Amino acid sequence: DVKVTQSSRYLVKRTGEKVFLECVQDMDHENMFWYRQDPGLGLRLIYFSYDVKMKEKGDIPEGYSVSREKKERFSLILESASTNQTSMYLCASRPGGTGQPQHFGDGTRLSIL
Amino acid sequence: EDKVVQSPLSLVVHEGDTVTLNCSYEVTNFRSLLWYKQEKKAPTFLFMLTSSGIEKKSGRLSSILDKKELFSILNITATQTGDSAVYLCAGAGGTSYGKLTFGQGTILTVHP
Numbered sequence: 001d002v003k004v005t006q007s008s009r010y011l012v013k014r015t016g017e018k019v020f021l022e023c024v025q026d027m028d029h030e031n032m033f034w035y036r037q038d039p040g041l042g043l044r045l046i047y048f049s050y051d052v053k054m055k056e057k058g059d060i061p062e063g064y065s066v067s068r069e070k071k072e073r074f075s076l077i078l079e080s081a082s083t084n085q086t087s088m089y090l091c092a093s094r095p096g097g098t099g100q101p102q103h104f105g106d107g108t109r110l111s112i113l
Numbered sequence: 114e115d116k117v118v119q120s121p122l123s124l125v126v127h128e129g130d131t132v133t134l135n136c137s138y139e140v141t142n143f144r145s146l147l148w149y150k151q152e153k154k155a156p157t158f159l160f161m162l163t164s165s166g167i168e169k170k171s172g173r174l175s176s177i178l179d180k181k182e183l184f185s186i187l188n189i190t191a192t193q194t195g196d197s198a199v200y201l202c203a204g205a206g207g208t209s210y211g212k213l214t215f216g217q218g219t220i221l222t223v224h225p
Contacts, residue, residue, distance in 0.1 A: 004155070031211055040122075042201065043156075043215040058212070090156070094211045099163075101147055102211060104155040 003027070004105035006091050012111045019078040021108050023091030029103075030096030032074035034058075034066065037088040037107070049074055050096065081112045115140045117204050119216035126192055127224050134187040134219045136202035146178050146185045147213065149201040156201055159187070192223045 007022035025032065031050050035043040035058075045058030047066040055066050063085060067075045074093075078085055088109050092102040116139045126132055138146065145163045149156035160169045162178035162185060169176050173192075178185045189196055199220050203213040 033212075035215075040217055042117075042119075042217040043203075043213075045212065045214075048212060099145070099161075100211065101158045101161055102213060103158065104149075106154040 004091055004093055004103055006089075006105040006108050008108050009106065010109050010111075012113060013078075013081050014113055015081060015083060017078075017081050017112075019081050019110070019112075021076040021078075021089055021091075021110070023074045023076070023093075023105055024072050025074075025093040025103075026072065027093065027095070027103075028071065029093040030071070031094045031102075032068065033092040033094075033102060034064075034074065034076045035090045035092065036060070036085075037090055043090060046076065083112050086110060086112045115204060115206060115214040117202055117214050117216040119200075119202050119219050121219060122217060123220040123222070125222045125224065128193055130192050130223075131188065131190045132192060132221065134189075134200050134202075134221070135184065136186070136216055137184040138202075138204040138214075138216075139183065140204035140206035140214060142206045143180070143204060145205045147203045147205065148176055148185075148187050149203065151199040151201055151218070152197075159200075189221075192221075194223050194225055197221060197223045 003026045033048040034046045049068040065077045091105040094102045148159040160176045165180040199218045202216045
């Protein structure tokens with residue numbers, strides 16, 4: 001079974017802090033994704049990575065950056081956290097190429113005070 | 114801009130009822146339509162549909178895609194309280210990286 005592990009289930013941070021959300025997958029997947037999930041808006045793609053050190057902006061990248069130094073790990077960084085970044089953050093991975101679904105982690109519920 | 118719209122946004126039924134969830138999409142270079150179920154934690158994969166008119170089934174759940182009318186439905190027969198969840202529909206298009214555009218989700222509540 002694919003295992004996508006997010007480092008924290010719940011996280012509380014203060015406005016202006018630099019926040020790191022970590023995601024690790026154990027299936028040697030090439031593609032990894034970060035989403036945020038908000039009521040009524042569904043999942044929205046922040047950034048994705050199609051290989052080590054390769055990244056592309058998703059639909060809502062503003063205020064975020066990412067890092068992928070190793071294939072199994074994809075980090076989401078909030079450079080200077082703001083209250084409107086309070087949300088559920090979901091990480092996903094999938095094998096490279098077409099025809100494969102994404103597998104999700106359990107999510108990190110982040111609150112910015 | 115790619116767009117996926119689900120309806121209804123929420124649904125309350127009783128055990129034993131049959132439900133139909135709807136998903137319409139506008140996705141550039143459409144490749145596939147995916148359904149996920151989300152309870153308290155990670156969305157779990159249900160179906161991936163790539164061809165029109167071919168029903169996919171898993172137990173009491175089934176789904177079909179209409180690429181001409183750009184929609185998909187997810188049917189759940191003989192619902193159980195364990196079916197209570199958020200059902201997510203997503204369209205995959207564009208590059209081969211598997212980028213998904215999600216709908217808002219349908220919240221299904223099944224009462225005993």
